[in-house]
Amino acid sequence: MxxxxxxxxxxxxxxGQLAPAQIKDIHQATNPTIWLAGGGILIAIVVCFGGLFSMMGADLGGMMGIAQLVVGGSLLFALWRGGRLFLLRMNLQKGxxxxxxxxxxxxxxxxxxxxxxxxxxxxxxxxxxxxxxxxxxxxxxxxxxxxxxxxxxxxxxxxxLSSEAEIKQNLTNRLLETLGLDQDALLRARQMAQSGQATVHEGPVTFRTSEERDYSYPDPNSPLAVNHTYHCKVGNFEFQLSSNAIAAILPELPYRLYTAPDLLVMEPA
Structure with missing residues (x-):
């Protein structure tokens, strides 16, 4: 832990000091460059197309007026957004x-x-x-x-402020709850492993997500109509978990799985 x-x-x-990694996070999250660069790119595109059409002798009176409004509005938004990020960065760094x-x-x-x-x-x-x-x-x-x-x-x-034992027990309890299990299920799985009736797998949990749209949903185009399946793996054992269980799993922490042959239960290793 x-x-x-x-x-x-x-x-x-x-x-009262920020760690180097924290300063790096602040700089990355409040970087205004992309907004300013986007505004510059938009201006360059309009200028290039304007020059091209002018060379072709096209009448751009109305189009250029619209383009100027679009570019002006986009540039103002980019400057506003970039300025807000810059001010946020300054406020964060000064504490x-x-x-x-x-x-x-x-x-x-x-x-x-x-x-x-x-x-x-x-x-x-x-x-x-x-x-x-x-x-x-x-x-x-x-x-x-x-x-x-x-x-x-x-x-x-x-x-x-909680002890390491309390924190580990909290994590175990939360994981069991998201799996719809309890401490008795964990104890039975441990006993089965000791008697050779269950296999133990240990390691960090890796997973990938697949999506499937539910066309029986009232609005099939709604994000709520998309069902996510979480395909997990510990060592050579593959299994599926709910989104709640995935959220309860902390990255990089090793877990212990009990299988016979399907997943019985899991706990922090």
Whole structure:
């Protein structure tokens, strides 16, 4: 579990400093270049086409007026968007870094929101990875001391206040719940493995997603009409999981699967 907690970054955040990786994340997420470059490319395209049609002797009076409006509006939007990103970057870099105790909980999938882990301070402030509202954190449930930036509730790091045993048990319980199982199922699987009735697979979970449109849905073109299947793999064993179970699995953490021959249950290794 210790691999989840970047204690070097936590130490810097405690001292009121951003870690190099955090500065890099801020720069990448608030890069205004693409907006300014897009505006420049649009201007270049209009100028090129305008020059081409002029050489051909075409009457561009009306078209050029429309083109100027389009280019002007696009350029203003690009400058506005790029300026906002630049100001956000400055605000994030100057801080100050805030800290507050709180809790990470798991939010199951709903009609409007995907399943994810959510970091919430004791006063109800929700923190977001890379400042993106609706994006969860990749840490297991438990009590934490959070370090964050006020701008967009930008999550930086979390120092665990719960014990490692509590955090691992929280993760196990959450995974069992998303699989529709309980501790008894896990105990039975362990006993079957000890007696040679079940096979154990260990390793990180990799997965790919396939989509299939449900044409019986009232609006087949709606995103809600798309069914996602998550094809998972641990070692040489392949299986499928629900979106809730996928969201409960934390990346890079090794898991232990019990199979006989289908998947019986899984837990953090």
């Amino acid at each position: 210790q691999k989840f907690f970047k204690y070097d970054e936590i130490a810097l955040n405690k001292a 100050p870094i805030q800290s507050a105790e709180g809790e990470i909980t798991f939010q199951p999938e709903s009609m409007t929101d995907p399943a994810r882990y959510i970091a919430t301070t004791n006063d109800g402030k929700k923190l977001h990875t890379i400042g993106l509202a609706g994006v969860g954190v990749f840490l297991p449930e438990g009590r934490y001391r959070f370090f964050y930036l006020n701008a967009q509730n930008w999550f930086l790091s979390a120092e665990p």
